[in-house]
Amino acid sequence: MADYILEMRGITKVFPGVRALDDVSINVERGTVHALVGENGAGKSTLIKVLAGIYHPEEGEVYLDGVKTVFRTPNDSQHKGISVVHQEFKMSETLSVAENVFLGNLMYKGRVVDWKGMRVCADKMLRDLGVPMDVDVAVETLSVAQKQMVEICKAINRNCKVLIMDEPSATLTEKEQMLMFDTVRKLKASGVTVIYISHRMEEIFDLCDNVSVLRDGQHIATVPVASVTRDELVSLMVGRTVTNEYPRSSVQPGEVILEGRNITRKGVLHDISFQLRKGEVLGIAGLVGAGRTELARAILGIDKIDSGELLLHGKPVKMDSFRKAIANGLSLVPEDRKTQGLVQIATVSRNINMVNMDAAAHGFVMDDAKERKISAEYVQKLDISTPSVDTEAQYLSGGNQQKVVIAKWLLEDSEIVILDEPTRGIDVGAKSEIHNLIVSLVEQGKSVLMISSELPEVIGMSDRILVIHEGHLVGELHRGEASQKRIMSLCV
Amino acid sequence: MSELSANRNLKVRISKFTKEYAIVIAILALMIIFTLTSEYFLTYRNIRNILMQTVSLAIVCIGQSLIVTTGEFDLSLGQNVCLSSAVMAWLIKYGGFNPWIAILCAIAVGALIGLTNGVLIAYAGIPCFIVTLVFQMVARGGAKIITNATPIPGMPEQIKFLGRGFIGGMEYGVPISVLIMLALFVVFSFITQRTKYGRSLYAIGGNKEAAYFAGINVKNTRAINYTIAGTLCGISAVLLVIRLDSAAITNGNLYEFDAMISCILGGISLAGGRGKIVQALFGAIFLMLFFNGMTMLNVNPFVQDVLKGIVMIGAVALDVVRNKRR
Numbered sequence: 001m002a003d004y005i006l007e008m009r010g011i012t013k014v015f016p017g018v019r020a021l022d023d024v025s026i027n028v029e030r031g032t033v034h035a036l037v038g039e040n041g042a043g044k045s046t047l048i049k050v051l052a053g054i055y056h057p058e059e060g061e062v063y064l065d066g067v068k069t070v071f072r073t074p075n076d077s078q079h080k081g082i083s084v085v086h087q088e089f090k091m092s093e094t095l096s097v098a099e100n101v102f103l104g105n106l107m108y109k110g111r112v113v114d115w116k117g118m119r120v121c122a123d124k125m126l127r128d129l130g131v132p133m134d135v136d137v138a139v140e141t142l143s144v145a146q147k148q149m150v151e152i153c154k155a156i157n158r159n160c161k162v163l164i165m166d167e168p169s170a171t172l173t174e175k176e177q178m179l180m181f182d183t184v185r186k187l188k189a190s191g192v193t194v195i196y197i198s199h200r201m202e203e204i205f206d207l208c209d210n211v212s213v214l215r216d217g218q219h220i221a222t223v224p225v226a227s228v229t230r231d232e233l234v235s236l237m238v239g240r241t242v243t244n245e246y247p248r249s250s251v252q253p254g255e256v257i258l259e260g261r262n263i264t265r266k267g268v269l270h271d272i273s274f275q276l277r278k279g280e281v282l283g284i285a286g287l288v289g290a291g292r293t294e295l296a297r298a299i300l301g302i303d304k305i306d307s308g309e310l311l312l313h314g315k316p317v318k319m320d321s322f323r324k325a326i327a328n329g330l331s332l333v334p335e336d337r338k339t340q341g342l343v344q345i346a347t348v349s350r351n352i353n354m355v356n357m358d359a360a361a362h363g364f365v366m367d368d369a370k371e372r373k374i375s376a377e378y379v380q381k382l383d384i385s386t387p388s389v390d391t392e393a394q395y396l397s398g399g400n401q402q403k404v405v406i407a408k409w410l411l412e413d414s415e416i417v418i419l420d421e422p423t424r425g426i427d428v429g430a431k432s433e434i435h436n437l438i439v440s441l442v443e444q445g446k447s448v449l450m451i452s453s454e455l456p457e458v459i460g461m462s463d464r465i466l467v468i469h470e471g472h473l474v475g476e477l478h479r480g481e482a483s484q485k486r487i488m489s490l491c492v
Numbered sequence: 493m494s495e496l497s498a499n500r501n502l503k504v505r506i507s508k509f510t511k512e513y514a515i516v517i518a519i520l521a522l523m524i525i526f527t528l529t530s531e532y533f534l535t536y537r538n539i540r541n542i543l544m545q546t547v548s549l550a551i552v553c554i555g556q557s558l559i560v561t562t563g564e565f566d567l568s569l570g571q572n573v574c575l576s577s578a579v580m581a582w583l584i585k586y587g588g589f590n591p592w593i594a595i596l597c598a599i600a601v602g603a604l605i606g607l608t609n610g611v612l613i614a615y616a617g618i619p620c621f622i623v624t625l626v627f628q629m630v631a632r633g634g635a636k637i638i639t640n641a642t643p644i645p646g647m648p649e650q651i652k653f654l655g656r657g658f659i660g661g662m663e664y665g666v667p668i669s670v671l672i673m674l675a676l677f678v679v680f681s682f683i684t685q686r687t688k689y690g691r692s693l694y695a696i697g698g699n700k701e702a703a704y705f706a707g708i709n710v711k712n713t714r715a716i717n718y719t720i721a722g723t724l725c726g727i728s729a730v731l732l733v734i735r736l737d738s739a740a741i742t743n744g745n746l747y748e749f750d751a752m753i754s755c756i757l758g759g760i761s762l763a764g765g766r767g768k769i770v771q772a773l774f775g776a777i778f779l780m781l782f783f784n785g786m787t788m789l790n791v792n793p794f795v796q797d798v799l800k801g802i803v804m805i806g807a808v809a810l811d812v813v814r815n816k817r818r
Contacts, residue, residue: 353691354707
């Protein structure tokens with residue numbers, strides 16, 4: 001019999017109207033990296049929250065190290081050896097690295113706080129993880145990847161037996177991911193069991209030993225990673241076979257719609273020239289912070305350009321505000337769906353009509369019925385899963401929220417659609433729907449500029465790819481000549 | 493089946509109504525209590541008096557709730573009323589102006605303060621707390637300079653009907669000021685609920701950044717909002733001066749806070765993006781009823797201040813709980 005550190009038996013958690021977890025039994029082997037996958041809303045977060053002591057299941061038992069255990073509060077759960085590294089870090093930004101590692105768990109020398117001891121200790125822990133850094137600097141000055149390492153340190157600092165990592169790679173660059181993988185492997189070697197949640201198939205095959213699939217709150221399967229293929233895993237998650245992962249349009253790109261000439265923004269963008277054609281998907285690849293989002297912002301008039309010019313249909317335009325860019329037929333599906341893309345507490349209908357209010361207005365007056373009718377059309381067209389158009393956007397899953405964001409620009413009927421990380425944190429099913437949407441956009445003769453950190457996505461979707469590194473345009477690759485290796489070699 | 497669903501619909505509607513207008517139930521409860529404890533309370537005259545006393549505050553409430561809807565607040569509203577009323581009274585009594593011109597000037601002063609607030613907050617990016625606190629002090633100072641801190645009494649007959657007149661006779665008539673207030677509520681309810689401007693307000697209150705990324709002119713909308721609130725202070729000041737027949741530096745004192753309490757009592761979320769301005773009207777009525785009743789029951793006025801604070805804390809706590817539950 002295998003040696004299980006964690007056994008979940010028949011866990012059921014019910015929320016009003018939904019069975020978030022339905023009789024879920026999963027065993028986690030000691031000293032392994034155990035992947036937990038499933039679409040958004042499959043129950044992954046609920047399961048984590050049960051283990052973290054945030055939710056209390058209606059039914060079921062958890063055995064930790066063979067002992068039946070109840071996790072009452074997050075603190076209780078940490079005490080018993082389960083730590084979670086959440087997607088959003090929970091740290092005091094103004095405190096130092098060492099202070100954060102020992103936050104709520106200070107070392108004492110007699111009755112006074114042992115600062116020196118903690119600094120030495122934190123320093124050693126970070127070194128052991130292979131990520132040495134200055135433990136005296138404030139956390140706010142660190143990169144996302146470094147913050148994550150501090151979170152991990154903080155987590156394992158509390159006699160951690162099981163470390164749960166919730167989509168740890170979502171905000172990391174390729175290189176940082178590699179480092180993080182190394183850290184996870186080191187943790188594993190030191191005897192910590194890791195539960196790893198991710199949407200990215202590559203990582204699971206790279207890093208994990210076993211994988212459990214959840215779908216609609218039910219446990220579908222737990223298998224050794226070595227025994228499944230990627231496609232099998234995806235169909236287990238989605239419940240149907242997903243074949244062509246990246247759809248392609250049949251349209252040949254036409255004339256140049258938007259052209260940038262020597263666009264420069266001091267210290268951010270250097271002399272970038274590009275062309276976007278009608279019916280084209282132009283991908284922008286590069287590391288996080290390379291200037292991809294900044295380029296989009298400059299084009300859209302959100303940030304000022306110091307020199308260079310922008311031509312729309314061959315005529316120079318000066319984008320001095322985002323509103324002017326919208327009036328000129330440009331649009332943006334922003335990077336951060338939660339804080340930039342949607343008004344969470346507004347209804348689906350209000351969100352969809354937010355850009356093009358005129359579609360449902362007579363003069364200054366809004367026609368409520370028309371507004372909801374228009375929204376209902378888009379909900380149907382984009383297959384947005386929502387109880388009604390009057391549901392607040394915050395209650396929708398990530399993929400459906402993103403579709404609402406796209407719907408509002410479809411209603412505006414923009415000629416040029418700029419998408420910044422359009423599928424980040426979205427499950428496989430919704431992802432391919434968004435890819436299909438992008439294709440249907442270009443088939444309608446619109447042009448798409450797509451920024452993505454997921455190289456397979458950029459390569460799979462784009463007609464051409466611009467590679468940006470430290471604010472410079474370092475390469476332009478055509479469909480067919482782009483590969484992950486080629487792009488990465490341009491990025492370093 | 494249709495009967496069943498109609499029945500259910502009615503239930504949903506009632507539960508939605510009671511959630512949104514819990515304050516109406518609270519008002520009725522207060523009225524019952526005061527009716528039982530005082531024989532003077534439930535008379536047409538007393539109720540009419542309470543409503544007339546509510547007018548100036550309620551009009552300020554409209555402005556405050558517009559601003560609260562965008563997730564901000566304005567601390568200058570009360571002293572804006574004070575300065576505007578001082579300007580009006582001074583122009584009439586010492587400037588020899590036509591009262592109607594003086595009224596327009598008072599409203600213009602209110603609007604100007606609002607506009608300055610709005611420009612500094614929306615375009616210069618200074619936090620609303622700082623800007624409106626500064627203008628609270630500036631307006632208070634201005635009012636003291638103009639009035640020399642002594643009341644300017646005695647308003648001309650020709651404008652008195654605005655604040656003290658009745659349609660249908662002194663005895664059982666309907667006060668004109670209350671009608672003006674109701675008209676303003678109707679207009680602004682329409683603006684917030686049915687116009688593009690209203691949609692923008694809620695979007696900004698829900699998430700400023702997302703509103704910006706949806707192409708809403710966030711800066712302009714915010715600046716206009718403060719200007720409207722200031723203008724309403726001017727209108728409120730005119731009616732207040734006429735009703736009190738005097739411009740004193742106590743006019744409008746603490747209205748900004750009373751208006752905020754009214755918003756919260758009515759159920760408008762301080763976090764922004766939720767609530768209707770009519771809820772603030774009910775909040776203001778509740779507040780006025782509460783103090784009218786206290787006075788009638790001979791509760792020490794100093795104790796009343798303490799009670800006001802307790803009511804505010806209670807309302808805010810309720811708001812926090814409500815937001816958490818969502």
